[in-house]
Amino acid sequence: MLAPASARLQAGGGSSTRMRPARCAAATLRMQAFKAESEKGAQVPLPVAAPVPGARGLAGYHHSPSKTGYAFFMPALSLLGPNALKAAGKEITKLGLKKALIVTDKVEEGLELLRSAGADFLLSFGGGSPHDCAKAIGIVASNGGSIRDYEGLDRASKPMLPLLSVNTTAGTAAEMTRFWESVSETNQSFCPWWFLLTCSIITDTARHVKMAIIDSKVTPTIAVDDPLLMLGMPKGLTAATGMDALTHSIEAYLSTSSNRITDACALHAMRLISRYLRTAVGDPGNVQAHDMMWQVGQLHYAQYLAGMAFNSASLGYVHAMAHQLGGFYNLPHGVCNALLLPVVLEFNAKASADARVGMLQWCMVSL
Template identity: 40%
Template sequence: MANRIVLNTISYHGKGALENIVPELTGRGFHKAFVCSDPDLLKFGVTQKVTDLLDAAGFAYEIYSDIKANPTIENVQHGVAAFQASGADCIVAIGGGSSMDTAKAVGIIAENPEFADVRSLEGVAPTKNHATFTIAVPTTAGTAAEVTINYVITDVEKKRKFVCVDTHDIPEVAVIDPDMMATMPKGLTAATGMDALTHAIEGYITKGAWEMTDMFHLEAIRLISKYLRSSVAGEAEGREGMALAQYIAGQGFSNVGLGIVHSMAHSLGAVYDTPHGVANAILLPTVMEYNAPCTGEKYREIARAMGVEGVDAMTQDEYRKAACDAVKQLSADVGIPADLKEIAKDEDVQFLSESAFADACRPGNPRDTSVEEIAALYRKLL
């Protein structure tokens, strides 16, 4: 079976990348942008870094900010109605995964109105048309939603998140400018950075992994291990390194899938509104230990990419443990909690486990699992 790679048509990287937004819009003949950005980014002036450029160029836009940290069906439906009423002909998504996922869903439904219920987009939906032209501008170094074919929506009524996978949703243009990430607080920097590491590690060991995605994932692991600590400390070099690292991870995992770390994190987010990066970071080492028997020699390369010395002299058990320990240490160094004691409740474990097992990320896990085994992993962290 042939392997497939789907990436942005164009991506801009580094300081000053924002300057390409207006030329991309005007050069393509667009007239008005629908700017999707969350309330906090508007409040703290982050979104303004882009809207100032639109204002200076006299390019019309309308802002949509009815976006939650874990975007809901209602957020999307409100967004579709607002987009249709705005007269906009393109979308500029500014933010983390929440803003970009909302924008993806709005753009897809705008061009494929038969999916207006939103729930029918779950999994691999048979959309026929590409989403409304979108430029994605990340403000966090973690989700890589600007380069993926995935987005996640929360079904509040059913207390679950569902993953949508659609080649039609990828933004045509990604603008990755570390200046947009300069105001991230330490906690968010740490959480989104560990989300990126989870993408890289799960993508590297998933059943669908192959040579090209391995290349992306190992380089992402190396860069995250090198730059996350300094990024959390507020150093410019670290911010720039993480901006690139999370995008590289996205190039990989978007095309091969993830595993049960994400499945389990989605459940926690749906039930407790847990920040996605925090949930991933807490779960990752424990799930890595669980998956180790089904990963061949890959943990040796993870350990090597994370800077562990002497891996070639280690036994398989030793380098597998070394890889897990390196992840635990990085997580601790950036202030991520070590367990779920302050987040999850034992009485919810069965529901969480059933939801995680039903999640679209679960089949990609390198080790076949069950509801009971997932429940045991949750309880191990309680």
């Protein structure tokens, strides 16, 4: 039987068998001091739990409050859940948009078609590539020049053409992020070291390199995540995209640019993916339809949460190296991430005593 929260606190914490006595005592003292000050009517700030080295509790998972604040990037509107796609039409009408260019691939051809057809918005439908291609067309259509002019961070001056992006996989989150990436066959321009470290950009000057753009102006106008579109994905695609989403959540959580909101999104994404990815990949033929719908729905929710996390917190060494690996050998992005993730976590564990790394290793083992 659960004791009331106050009683559990006095007894040494709700999860008393798992919490450290010193940490419980510190929390109790903070609460008692706060209660005493409140009873005196004093204006006191809410108690803030300082990070405790090695702590395993909600306070230990989160950053201390930022002194400078932080930004959190999202699409103007996200439509989520079964039949979300049906609602998208109404939203497009509300925006007064009339003619769509449906994007699959090929930026240059897309730009020509856009101009000749007089389309006033873009519609991308798929996993990562169609959305990235639409972002490239949209930013060049409104800003001019070539897509290479926008390589880097926040290089565009005008908003992109409106983009409705419809996601059909549970992994990349390209339908809702400000990230754009593609293989380029041209030489890479100069990229500063801090950008390389924080944004996973490839600077290989050989012919097959990945070019990356991170710009809030390429965030889709409306993101649609309808799990009905994800049913029937091949096992390999479910596994690869699921591992991509897991990597997004872990790298966002470990990022030095993470914040309290991205932490919350990343942690829940990790929990959901750890719980549901294995069974969703296992044997879809042996799973009841409604169970599969549930599992796919959870993964779809998780990949969106992971997108919310890395869209603002950015990514890390796994993506930095996975982009190079995938670009050079033409390998699936999620597979490259899955190969590199344990190695990078091991490296991070040696370099940092932060409790986060230990927790994430546990997450990997449980998967």
